[in-house]
Amino acid sequence: MIDGLTDTLLLKPYNTRIVVLGVMMLGAASGLIGSFLLLRKQSLLGDALSHATLPGLGLAFAAMSSLGLDGQYLPGLLLGAATTGVLGVLFVLAIGRTTKLKDDAAMGIVLSVFFGIGIVILRMIQNIPGQTSAGLESFIYGKTASMITSDFVLIAITLSLCLLVTFLARKELVLLCFDPSLAATQGWPVLFLDLLLMALVATVTVVGLQAVGLILIIAFLIIPATAARFWTNNLRHLLWLATFIGAVSGWLGASLSAVFANFPAGAVIVIAAASFFLMSMLFGKARGVIPRFLRQRDLRRKVGRQHLLRSTYEILEKSQKERPLKNLSISLHLLQKHRFWGKGELAKLIRQARIEDHLERQPSGELRLSESGFGEASRITRNHRLWEMYLIKHADIAPSHVDRDADLVEHLLGAEIVHQLEAELALTQATIESPHDIQAEATPS
């Protein structure tokens, strides 16, 4: 089996090569188009569209057969499928725009009704003596493992088409995704762009449908794009990444299904894509669960540290009348009272500050800011006061109220904003007095 595995992964057998590369390209195309759908919150459009193709298949088959042609002539079938598919999507848009019904209901209506009509037609065809319509069912289950060169070529053409259109219309499509109203006011034909996107979706869906089946093409249109979203907030990167993940899922899934040949290929490929999704959801740098958790934890720590330093500074200010401020040591008890920290919480913050060399513990048990700590503390306090002054002057907030508000914002003040504040308030001296009495404050949670 190991030999088989390496052979497969290296795409040695021709059939494997066709299947794996074909599925890869399909995954890439779906990932790309799926990104746009994701951004427009229309991820399930592939679901609706693929179900809506059934009547078209049946009608095309019936039409071609009655004209004496081969009922299973693929381009004819694809044309029929695409026609009703696009018709279905138009209905979805129309229902959404002309009634109080929302997108989800519109999609559901089109999906089930069109599919029902398709079944009616198919059953009628089956009842006509002398017709073989068995192949039509491959549209639901796909025939991934028996993909042939012509399928492969069709997929390649589809992928190229998607890449080309996306590249040419990238700015317009981006605008369409983010701000259709703006696009409309700017004069872009939003309806046309909408239809263009729908046409792309229809193409990918129909081509994919007959190659890999219903469930897989729906999954391909949704999963890679959603997975890619966890890694970036940048649209261009999203498009590339989604294409990449789609391709890799396709490669991995198809290779695995070639090795485990007794499992349905479509299902294996979906599972492969889903595993990438799971990993992305957990570890994706931009929006993954774990990175977000770590970022929030770091922010909490930073906030806690800054509060500690500022409190220390304020205690020093309170205990000394002369300026410039002397860096004396203060008692733990005083610190605790200043901000109603919990004992454990405070201990953790102090430990952190000592690790960062901002705080020192004296032999007497009292705490003292280090030199760097003192500088940091005075800077932080100054920023806090700057923001308080800003709130008083420009937001008309009473001096006794600004402390809490400043508390929330001050940690986000970068150097640039600090300079702007200084200019705005004409306060450039090294230390700023507090605009209000400093009393014990509750820690905002």
Add this chain to the structure above:
Amino acid sequence: MNWNINDFYIIIVGVLCAMACALPGAFLLLRRMSMMGDALSHAVLPGLAVAFLISGSRASSTMFIGAAVAGVFTALFTQWVVRFGKVERSAAMGVVFTTLFAIGLLIIEKGANQVDLDARCVLYGALEYTPLELVQLFETSNYLVQIPKAAVVVGATFLLNGLLVALFFKEFTLSSFDPNLAQTQGFHPQVIHYLLMVMVATTTVAAFEAVGSIIVIAMLIVPPSTAFLLAHRLGPFLFLSLLFAALAAILGHLASQSITLFFGLPETSSSGMMATMAGLLFLFVWLFGPSGLTRDQKAKLLRSEDPPALS
């Protein structure tokens, strides 16, 4: 057109089925979760497969339990992806149900031929075979009253759904229209949410064998949507949903028997026709109803999208 007792059986099952679906479907519509019906009908597959593997039987009760569990898991996983992954709801649904369906397929295939679940049967149903499996209802001195087993199953589901909706009417209503208020009032919208999911999942399975998953989805969504265009209050909305569902079922079977005669064919899929009829009813109301397209509203078609709702 040959009309016999079997046709009555089929219509009865169809009507019960349609109404059983329309009820939870109405609430799904109000909650903007219509596609959940489609998702659930696919996602129950692993539940059914596992239930079969564990119990070794295809008894309805086992299947129901499997479906209910799968329904809960689907809803649960979707919630997780939405909350923790901050993924948009429809995308989350798509990820979850396709994955679960794939897992279901794998289990079925792996259990090789141990699992006697014909995917095709699950999809299309076999409404026409309903009369073949009859169950004795009661005996009088002269007659043996029998009804199709499917009717019993679906009828029970309909009654159960009706009972649940009646019992929890306040909770369903409030949590559908104003989940936040429901929460502050102490109703548990989450519980209602999962209850609704379980209802849809079990109804789906009950209907599978009789009419196939397609009509389930159709009846979950289309009759309530049609009713939505006409009704402005909850009571009439629910009533109309049931009415249109029943109508679609009746007309559907009639049509499946008669329309095909135009083509010289004996008949076509009853369940497919029921879905078609539901669609036609919707089309009719959409075009000619009180706020239909044929009234002054042609301009609506080209109107730009509504501003996105705050979510």
